[in-house]
Amino acid sequence: MVPPKRGPAAVKWQPIPRTRAYELVIKRIEEQITSGVLSVGDQLPAERDLAAALGVSRAAVREAMRAMEAQGVVRSGAGVGPDSGTFLTSMPSKALTQFLRLHMALANFPIDDVLETRIMLERRSARLAARQASASDLATMSRLLDEMDAETGDLAVFNELDTDFHVAMAEAAHNTLITEMTTAIRHSMRSMVLASFREHGDWPELAATLRGQHRAIYSAIAVGDQPGAADTVEAHLRSANDVLHWGAGGHED
Amino acid sequence: MVPPKRGPAAVKWQPIPRTRAYELVIKRIEEQITSGVLSVGDQLPAERDLAAALGVSRAAVREAMRAMEAQGVVRSGAGVGPDSGTFLTSMPSKALTQFLRLHMALANFPIDDVLETRIMLERRSARLAARQASASDLATMSRLLDEMDAETGDLAVFNELDTDFHVAMAEAAHNTLITEMTTAIRHSMRSMVLASFREHGDWPELAATLRGQHRAIYSAIAVGDQPGAADTVEAHLRSANDVLHWGAGGHED
């Protein structure tokens, strides 16, 4: 312990929280949202006006917009008309996708942890879908399966349909958060999956395997077999993860 | 269909994707991360230098930093020294917390969906913790329970310990993504929970109930009862959700 040379005893000076201007802008907007003044679809004042109203520079307002845009709650467009100006919006999966991409690239989220999370999400989706999927939910999933049967050449299109099927299953569970997370995980791994598709030796056989597994998932959901749907989807995800060995050299454990 | 008055037949002019400067900055940084040149802990060039190197203005670089900061992958500090400059970091839960707060405020995520997601996350955590919790994991949880017993007056401190207990359980499951999500959900609901605590009539009784439920969860985990741990934690979350009737008027369904 070093006793202070000056000052009355050990006064604890808690440092002033130096808040940046753009954070204050976000805070003000968040207050308007929480108090119900602003909601999704509403237009924010023009950047110049908002800057003047809050007593900060336009740059501070713009930095706040970029941060909120990164969170998927704001959308901006230039010009005049219905798509111009800054609006409160709701695009969570876009934000989550970028979030996951960055953190996976930085190795903050190990690939195995992401897989286990996916399994947790999709097991729950499959179970809920088997319990409560509506006729239109099932029709959507069935249509996507047919489209996957028809798509034989383009790997990217096939993968889009694959993703759409899993998202449709999540939507059948009717939980917004789980749906958005599922969508984001799939999208954030898009390029990885495509690369693995291309590296795979026997594409027709892989496609046939995937189609069969998807059909099995669909069947379990359609007949309302909750545990069966969950187990089938987990088997599908683990199988796909094994077949599509990530990275350049495959597993090394 | 409106045929064009001029031009050779129906030429499809695909519009030029006008990408904003700050998005290009992010793209460049992401490339450096993906290619392994940059990783967590590394320092980015000074804003002025980076702007010059990429051929954009400093404002564009700063907007990119704000967006990446909102994703929890960048940290900035002024001055000279170890904490000054801009660094790649890993603070996902901070970003996820803000993300959830904003989207919940905008009613993009219904409260029931968040609850069900929490149950899914914590059931999985409890199950995994019961299977593989280490001695130090259990010690941490046990210590938090004791601290909660000692805390009788300050609701905020009690709630912090409550949150820490749930996070400790998630950490015992050793899945980074699930841990971060659990942390973020708890933190994003902090003010709501505190308000409910204060509105509750009989605090000592509520605290006793919560303590008992936490002890039950801990016991199931300590003895390795995986289904029991999952069910106990779900019961705890549903019970707490019922007792702490959100909003001003309570449930109305």
Add this chain to the structure above:
DNA sequence: ACTTTTCTTTGGTCTGACCTTTACAAGGGA
């Protein structure tokens, strides 16, 4: 040797200008 001052670097903020996009209004020719 110790303290004080000055310097330098880096993010934080502000100002003001100009560009780009988009709709709409004004004008001019067939």
Add this chain to the structure above:
DNA sequence: TCCCTTGTAAAGGTCAGACCAAAGAAAAGT
């Protein structure tokens, strides 16, 4: 009259340059 061109205004997008604030380092003074 009708259509097309042209201008105008409003909004975000971009840029340049200046200055402020923080924090360590080096220089100066005691």
